[in-house]
Amino acid sequence: MDIDSGTVDYVARLARLALSDEEREQMRAELSDILEHAGRIRALDLDGVEPTSHPVRLLNVARPDEVRPSLSQEEALACAPAAENGRFKVPRIIEEA
Amino acid sequence: MSTAPSRVIETTIGLEIHVELATSSKMFCGCEVAFAGEPNTRTCPVCLGLPGSLPVVNERALEHTIRIARALNCDVASHSFFARKNYFYPDMPKNYQISQYERPLGAGGVLEITGDFPTRRVGITRVHLEEDTGGSLHVGGSGRIADSEYSLEDFNRAGTPLVEIVTEPDIKSADEARAFVTELRAIVEALGVSDVRMEEGSLRVDANISVRNAGETEHGAKVEVKNMNSIRSVGRALEYEEGRQRAALVSGDMPVQETRHFDEKAGTTSPMRTKEYAFDYRYFPDPDLVPFEPSDTWIASIERAMPELPVHKRSRLAEQYGLRPADIGILTTSTAIAEWFEEAASAYDGPAQKVANWIIADLFGLCNEAGIPLTECKIAPRQLAGLVRLVDSGSISGKQAKQVLGGMFATGDDAALIAEKEGLEQLSDAGELSSVVDEVIAENPDAADKVRAGQMNTVGFLVGRVMRKTKGQANPKLVTDLLTQKLAP
Numbered sequence: 001m002d003i004d005s006g007t008v009d010y011v012a013r014l015a016r017l018a019l020s021d022e023e024r025e026q027m028r029a030e031l032s033d034i035l036e037h038a039g040r041i042r043a044l045d046l047d048g049v050e051p052t053s054h055p056v057r058l059l060n061v062a063r064p065d066e067v068r069p070s071l072s073q074e075e076a077l078a079c080a081p082a083a084e085n086g087r088f089k090v091p092r093i094i095e096e097a
Numbered sequence: 098m099s100t101a102p103s104r105v106i107e108t109t110i111g112l113e114i115h116v117e118l119a120t121s122s123k124m125f126c127g128c129e130v131a132f133a134g135e136p137n138t139r140t141c142p143v144c145l146g147l148p149g150s151l152p153v154v155n156e157r158a159l160e161h162t163i164r165i166a167r168a169l170n171c172d173v174a175s176h177s178f179f180a181r182k183n184y185f186y187p188d189m190p191k192n193y194q195i196s197q198y199e200r201p202l203g204a205g206g207v208l209e210i211t212g213d214f215p216t217r218r219v220g221i222t223r224v225h226l227e228e229d230t231g232g233s234l235h236v237g238g239s240g241r242i243a244d245s246e247y248s249l250e251d252f253n254r255a256g257t258p259l260v261e262i263v264t265e266p267d268i269k270s271a272d273e274a275r276a277f278v279t280e281l282r283a284i285v286e287a288l289g290v291s292d293v294r295m296e297e298g299s300l301r302v303d304a305n306i307s308v309r310n311a312g313e314t315e316h317g318a319k320v321e322v323k324n325m326n327s328i329r330s331v332g333r334a335l336e337y338e339e340g341r342q343r344a345a346l347v348s349g350d351m352p353v354q355e356t357r358h359f360d361e362k363a364g365t366t367s368p369m370r371t372k373e374y375a376f377d378y379r380y381f382p383d384p385d386l387v388p389f390e391p392s393d394t395w396i397a398s399i400e401r402a403m404p405e406l407p408v409h410k411r412s413r414l415a416e417q418y419g420l421r422p423a424d425i426g427i428l429t430t431s432t433a434i435a436e437w438f439e440e441a442a443s444a445y446d447g448p449a450q451k452v453a454n455w456i457i458a459d460l461f462g463l464c465n466e467a468g469i470p471l472t473e474c475k476i477a478p479r480q481l482a483g484l485v486r487l488v489d490s491g492s493i494s495g496k497q498a499k500q501v502l503g504g505m506f507a508t509g510d511d512a513a514l515i516a517e518k519e520g521l522e523q524l525s526d527a528g529e530l531s532s533v534v535d536e537v538i539a540e541n542p543d544a545a546d547k548v549r550a551g552q553m554n555t556v557g558f559l560v561g562r563v564m565r566k567t568k569g570q571a572n573p574k575l576v577t578d579l580l581t582q583k584l585a586p
């Protein structure tokens with residue numbers, strides 16, 4: 001199954017990726033390969049077979065509800081491109097065009 | 098003669114409710130869950146979405162969610178997992194929210210609500226577990242997103258366990274919506290899984306509301322109403338919106354699908370700017386979190402540990418104390434109030450309805466004026482019982498008791514002490530009163546004769562004279578008894 005470059009652009013936009021023409025073509029080919037594989041599975045009679053959500057058969061991993069030390073404010077903000085009054089400073093939030 | 102059939106318009110409401118769970122730590126990391134505080138002091142690589150960090154599920158959050166699901170009569174999924182909901186917003190550091198999609202923990206429930214409408218069974222579509230976002234502060238301009246210069250993010254709340262409850266569109270009026278939220282709030286509070294404070298955002302309600310002409314099978318355009326920050330605003334916002342849409346339908350200017358913001362002050366809703374296209378969240382199973390299959394024994398143990406739910410509490414209070422249904426409804430809006438009442442009632446030997454009356458008619462008013470909940474008032478439940486006993490014994494009149502209650506509320510002292518301090522004790526000493534009664538009989542011979550002749554309605558006049566002489570401190574019942582004794586034909 002082939003993916004057209006319009007679909008690649010749509011997915012790239014959702015993921016906020018700016019792709020060069022070269023990258024777009026590479027993605028188009030790779031995504032098509034993946035979908036082709038999915039198409040082979042789809043062709044099988046899978047009525048009554050649960051979709052696999054996780055490939056590893058591991059269940060019920062949880063932790064007790066216990067508080068552990070957090071980062072300090074300085075540590076938390078250390079990687080922030082900008083900060084103000086102990087908060088992460090981000091550009092103006094705008095509507096998507 | 099014929100009249101045009103009056104137009105019947107139906108309202109359809111579905112609710113989406115978010116409940117922040119009162120766990121000690123966050124959903125997927127050990128950061129503390131708390132309200133307010135210095136910004137960005139309760140974060141870690143997991144809830145900041147730093148690369149390489151791995152989330153681990155908080156077991157108590159799962160338990161709490163199952164509790165809510167079972168209390169809403171949902172089936173608990175035998176197989177459930179978390180999904181990533183992908184979208185970009187600065188209050189969400191990972192650029193995806195861990196939520197549930199195909200397999201919510203609870204589904205297919207029902208909650209029955211009652212009120213001034215026929216009992217309504219509201220379907221519960223799903224109960225799922227997810228994580229809360231951080232909080233944004235918009236700087237510059239008017240302080241709203243639209244004209245701000247930049248925003249500041251605090252991630253203390255990011256990753257707090259959040260339960261989403263979605264109802265079927267079974268609710269038919271603003272009144273029913275209010276009743277639903279009230280009941281749900283009472284249930285969640287009774288379960289002890291959240292502090293359900295709407296004003297602090299630990300219980301948030303969004304609504305979908307539409308209208309249509311009766312008989313139509315398709316629903317009208319759905320309007321989503323946001324920013325209802327109290328149960329009262331839920332009622333006000335939906336009443337307004339119901340009226341607006343009905344008027345639009347009648348005038349032929351059909352309501353359109355949109356999101357509207359409730360303005361608390363104006364009591365109106367107005368359109369919010371929203372994206373034209375539907376979100377494409379690209380949900381997929383979170384590979385960092387393994388599926389969850391609660392065992393039947395675990396679910397059973399959670400069920401066994403469930404506290405008494407409001408619906409059961411109501412029937413028990415009716416049976417055990419014989420209270421009026423309306424009063425039961427009021428006393429069970431919160432577990433704390435019901436407990437307060439029961440403690441007071443157990444400290445009192447007479448009919449519990451009397452205790453309920455004092456709480457509902459008087460104590461609530463004092464609490465409202467002071468802006469505090471019943472549980473924070475200085476009066477202990479057994480002290481209220483003491484006040485009622487004081488009235489029963491005739492030491493103070495009902496009217497005086499209200500004054501005493503005010504004093505108790507201000508100081509936390511016992512009723513007897515206040516009555517004594519304020520000189521409010523009724524004259525209940527028969528000997529002392531007897532002489533006053535004799536004086537009044539002597540001063541009003543005509544009235545006395547009428548009573549002797551059997552005109553009992555004149556007794557009231559003489560009682561009034563005695564009350565005046567004693568500056569209102571005589572026990573009226575005792576005075577009446579003395580007068581009828583002394584003036585027996």
Ligand SMILES: [Zn+2]
Pocket residue numbers: 123126127128139140141142143144145256
């Ligand atoms: Zn954390």
